[in-house]
Amino acid sequence: MIEVNQLTKRYGPLTAVDGISFRVEAGEVLGFLGPNGAGKSTTMKMIAGFLAPTSGSVSVCGHDVVGEPIAAKSVMGYLPEGAPSYAEMTVAGFLEFIANVRGLTGANRRGRFDDVVARLALGKVLNQPIETLSKGYKRRVGLAQAILHDPKVLVLDEPTDGLDPNQKHEVRTLIDAMAKDKIIIISTHILEEVDAVCTRAIIIANGRILADDTPGNLESRAPSGRLEDVFRSITLGTATHA
Amino acid sequence: MRNAVIVFRRELASYFATPLAFVFIVIFLVLAGAFAFYLGNFFERGQADLTPFFSFHPWLYLFLIPALSMRLWAEERKSGSLELLMTLPITLWQAVVGKFAAAWAFAGLALMLTFPIWITVNYLGDPDNGAILAAYFGSFLLAGGFLAIGACLSATTRNQVIAFIVTVVVCFAFLLSGMPMVLGLFQGWAPQVLVDAIASFSFLTHFNSIAKGVIDVKDLVFFAALIAAWLCANAIVLDMKKAD
Numbered sequence A: 001m002i003e004v005n006q007l008t009k010r011y012g013p014l015t016a017v018d019g020i021s022f023r024v025e026a027g028e029v030l031g032f033l034g035p036n037g038a039g040k041s042t043t044m045k046m047i048a049g050f051l052a053p054t055s056g057s058v059s060v061c062g063h064d065v066v067g068e069p070i071a072a073k074s075v076m077g078y079l080p081e082g083a084p085s086y087a088e089m090t091v092a093g094f095l096e097f098i099a100n101v102r103g104l105t106g107a108n109r110r111g112r113f114d115d116v117v118a119r120l121a122l123g124k125v126l127n128q129p130i131e132t133l134s135k136g137y138k139r140r141v142g143l144a145q146a147i148l149h150d151p152k153v154l155v156l157d158e159p160t161d162g163l164d165p166n167q168k169h170e171v172r173t174l175i176d177a178m179a180k181d182k183i184i185i186i187s188t189h190i191l192e193e194v195d196a197v198c199t200r201a202i203i204i205a206n207g208r209i210l211a212d213d214t215p216g217n218l219e220s221r222a223p224s225g226r227l228e229d230v231f232r233s234i235t236l237g238t239a240t241h242a
Numbered sequence B: 001m002r003n004a005v006i007v008f009r010r011e012l013a014s015y016f017a018t019p020l021a022f023v024f025i026v027i028f029l030v031l032a033g034a035f036a037f038y039l040g041n042f043f044e045r046g047q048a049d050l051t052p053f054f055s056f057h058p059w060l061y062l063f064l065i066p067a068l069s070m071r072l073w074a075e076e077r078k079s080g081s082l083e084l085l086m087t088l089p090i091t092l093w094q095a096v097v098g099k100f101a102a103a104w105a106f107a108g109l110a111l112m113l114t115f116p117i118w119i120t121v122n123y124l125g126d127p128d129n130g131a132i133l134a135a136y137f138g139s140f141l142l143a144g145g146f147l148a149i150g151a152c153l154s155a156t157t158r159n160q161v162i163a164f165i166v167t168v169v170v171c172f173a174f175l176l177s178g179m180p181m182v183l184g185l186f187q188g189w190a191p192q193v194l195v196d197a198i199a200s201f202s203f204l205t206h207f208n209s210i211a212k213g214v215i216d217v218k219d220l221v222f223f224a225a226l227i228a229a230w231l232c233a234n235a236i237v238l239d240m241k242k243a244d
Helices: A040-047 A069-074 A091-101 A106-119 A135-147 A165-178 A191-197 A215-219 A227-241 B002-017 B020-039 B057-069 B071-079 B081-086 B092-112 B115-124 B129-154 B160-176 B180-187 B192-200 B203-211 B217-240
Strands: A002-011 A014-024 A029-033 A055-060 A076-079 A153-157 A183-188 A200-205 A208-213
Touching (some): A014 A055, A014 A200, A040 A055, A040 A153, A069 A076, A091 A106, A091 B002, A135 A153, A135 A165, A165 A191, A191 A227, A200 A215, A208 A215, A208 A227, B020 B115, B057 B071, B071 B160, B092 B129, B160 B180, B160 B203
Parallel strands (some): A076 A153, A153 A183
Antiparallel strands (some): A200 A208
16 A cells, blocks of 8 residues: 655745645556646655655555655665666666566576566577667566566656557556556656556646546546546646646 | 665666776776786886885776766765665665775776786895885775765766766865864964864875875775765765755
């Protein structure tokens, strides 16, 4: 379970995230939706333990991210925005490094490694330096890194950004397959993604939660029944008020 | 400890994954040799010691060590891998120590590869090998001091060129702080305690005493404390300035 409580992040006078609270239970796939600059990534970074919140707290499987960072990070897999990795390393070398850090050993290590390589179809590029790979492959290496230790909690910041439609479909299938007993949080500004994989969607803008519902319920809020219209009316509505 | 070793191994391997390791080692060896033979008059002196070799190390390190340290954190910031590293289950300290140790080990390797000059001087004469060993140790400590400064300054920016230039300047200040030209700036107005304190920070003074073959606890403590202090600063900088 993830519990986010009154999470706030300020950069000087700018409030990027403004008192966000929500809970996510196992089995849920939460879509984090919002316009660019809404505070999605900042929230993800705080959940993953990269940025320290200005106030409020995040607890992941009972571990406070600030108080017990190592325990919280151990149960989490995190794909940062842009899927950064070590460009000069080979795919295999990079995943070995992650496996070492995650403390995977023996048969479990080999099993997880092979499983992840197969799921993300990285077999062909295992011995290539990551910097020589296409954007789609780099993204998949980032995903492989995040799921290598079979984490209970998966935090993915724009996992399908820059992928072609086929690759997007594959990533969604992958998320679907893992969703059963995990907590997955995905940030995105691609609305079709929410429909495709999420069981719940949170719409944020200007650092505040504007809607928190199932994709189906959100859609029914607009006369047209399209998520896009709901998104526009909710996020633009506050933009003019703010 | 285990995690620091994992970070260390990854970092050290990354030097060899690019031409950086090769270029650095070749240039270091060529310059170290050229300084010793041409500027240091290694042959003409007619003495069986490595003083002309070691006396140029501080100046060689002044430019080469910042080139090694500049990428340590600036590159992680630039590529975004800092975010990945900091969200893996390792502590800030394990990352700081692991990366620094990798750079230091690499510098140590480059230093070790100068062994032909040690063979040469033993072939030509009968040097004091204990003193040479001490000088190698001193040179290694000096490299560590420069690297710790460079690692910390590299963490302050995402631009490797800025990291390089600032590190050269700060290292230069530490190198020269015992020289009359630097102390002269303070002698007129500052209390003697401060002048003495600045003088005691001089890398040259501490290095030269070890390079003469005298390993004094005072000098060891100086370098150990210096490295520890700059690595602390490195961790603090990273902790405070993660976002950009």
